[in-house]
Amino acid sequence: MAYWVYILRCADGTLYTGTAADIDKRAAVHNRGKGAKYTRSRLPVEVVYREACPDKGAALRREYAIKQLSRRDKLALIASYEGKLGSHMKKSAFIGTGNMGGALIQAACQAIGADQVIITNRSTAKAQALADSCGCTVAADNIAAVQEAKYVFLCVKPQVMEGVVKELAPVLQGKPDTVLVSIAAGLQIATLRQWLGLPNPILRVMPNTPASIGMGMLALTGEADTKEEHYQAVETILSKAGRVDRITENQMDAFSAVAGCGPAFVYPFIEALADGGVKVGLPRKQAMAYAAQMVLGSAALVLESGKHPGQLKDEVCSPGGSTIAGVAALEAHAFRSAAIEAVEAAYHRNVELGKV
Numbered sequence: 001m002a003y004w005v006y007i008l009r010c011a012d013g014t015l016y017t018g019t020a021a022d023i024d025k026r027a028a029v030h031n032r033g034k035g036a037k038y039t040r041s042r043l044p045v046e047v048v049y050r051e052a053c054p055d056k057g058a059a060l061r062r063e064y065a066i067k068q069l070s071r072r073d074k075l076a077l078i079a080s081y082e083g084k085l086g087s088h089m090k091k092s093a094f095i096g097t098g099n100m101g102g103a104l105i106q107a108a109c110q111a112i113g114a115d116q117v118i119i120t121n122r123s124t125a126k127a128q129a130l131a132d133s134c135g136c137t138v139a140a141d142n143i144a145a146v147q148e149a150k151y152v153f154l155c156v157k158p159q160v161m162e163g164v165v166k167e168l169a170p171v172l173q174g175k176p177d178t179v180l181v182s183i184a185a186g187l188q189i190a191t192l193r194q195w196l197g198l199p200n201p202i203l204r205v206m207p208n209t210p211a212s213i214g215m216g217m218l219a220l221t222g223e224a225d226t227k228e229e230h231y232q233a234v235e236t237i238l239s240k241a242g243r244v245d246r247i248t249e250n251q252m253d254a255f256s257a258v259a260g261c262g263p264a265f266v267y268p269f270i271e272a273l274a275d276g277g278v279k280v281g282l283p284r285k286q287a288m289a290y291a292a293q294m295v296l297g298s299a300a301l302v303l304e305s306g307k308h309p310g311q312l313k314d315e316v317c318s319p320g321g322s323t324i325a326g327v328a329a330l331e332a333h334a335f336r337s338a339a340i341e342a343v344e345a346a347y348h349r350n351v352e353l354g355k356v
């Protein structure tokens with residue numbers, strides 16, 4: 001996975017160069033005043049430059065080189081990056097404005113500007129309603145959308161994907177640089193390529209429903225020869241949908257069992273915690289809010305502290321206390337084993353569905 005060099009523009013215009021595994025997360029830490037002494041008094045910051053490096057060592061060396069540049073040269077670097085971004089971002093088309101397509105379209109409009117986003121849907125009224133709310137453009141049909149776009153996100157159900165890809169093939173024949181990005185669960189790049197019958201780059205993204213509020217966990221995969229530029233463009237277009245991680249295609253089914261199906265494992269847990277709260281005397285609405293906020297905060301603590309969840313659990317359990325009594329009750333009902341089996345069952349079903 002790439003390690004990044006970034007430049008932040010602070011509220012007073014000064015430029016700060018740093019390195020990070022996840023720039024957006026790092027920028028959020030700066031914006032909480034905890035990134036660096038230098039940015040603390042110059043908030044808020046905005047990421048104006050990103051460059052992927054093969055590893056942390058390379059990123060640190062590149063950071064040092066950028067820090068040696070004059071302000072004028074740094075501004076030139078940023079301008080060239082923004083120029084490239086503008087040109088490779090030019091027009092992203094989204095085919096299918098349903099639940100997931102709609103969520104990604106909203107994120108793309110925020111990330112690259114609604115004027116760069118063209119959408120189509122089988123029933124035009126649905127696309128028009130979305131365009132009215134986020135300011136993007138509705139194309140006359142799928143072909144018209146693709147004619148203008150550099151990146152084409154295929155957001156239809158897997159069972160209609162073959163028809164859509166074959167419909168687009170004639171127009172893509174004259175546009176070999178147009179990149180296809182499928183979000184369909186289970187459909188392999190090899191299958192999409194067979195339907196397309198053309199060498200256009202194809203990537204796959206697996207989002208989850210929290211992407212609709214910018215808190216998704218998305219996986220991105222490509223082929224052995226997928227260009228870095230294409231990965232980076234898709235990461236930028238989807239950056240407002242949540243965290244985007246690159247994985248290999250053979251990890252997609254496992255990723256999707258954890259992060260794609262996972263929300264449906266967590267919701268019953270939140271509901272059950274709230275039921276418990278009601279049972280011991282809390283009003284339903286409060287119990288639900290407390291349970292959901294607790295899950296949100298606990299997840300954030302795992303990610304931000306970098307501590308093992310077992311350690312965080314140990315830190316909450318005092319000897320002979322109430323928390324360890326609750327943990328023991330969960331263990332008695334094989335809570336962790338149930339979660340492991342849920343992921344395993346979802347994984348096997350993903351593999352099965354992918355064979356159809």
Ligand SMILES: NC(=O)c1ccc[n+]([C@@H]2O[C@H](COP(=O)([O-])OP(=O)(O)OC[C@H]3O[C@@H](n4cnc5c(N)ncnc54)[C@H](OP(=O)(O)O)[C@@H]3O)[C@@H](O)[C@H]2O)c1
Binds near residue numbers: 097098099206209
């Ligand atoms: N929902 C999730 O949690 C999730 C997670 C990961 C991946 N995905 C993937 O996301 C994709 C979309 O799922 P979804 O849940 O968003 O489904 P959805 O709500 O049914 O959306 C699919 C959309 O595609 C449109 N459509 C169908 N045929 C079309 C065509 N020929 N041309 C243009 N538009 C067409 C449909 O239009 P109409 O309005 O006319 O029906 C509908 O709006 C699927 O491949 C799924 O595997 C979904």
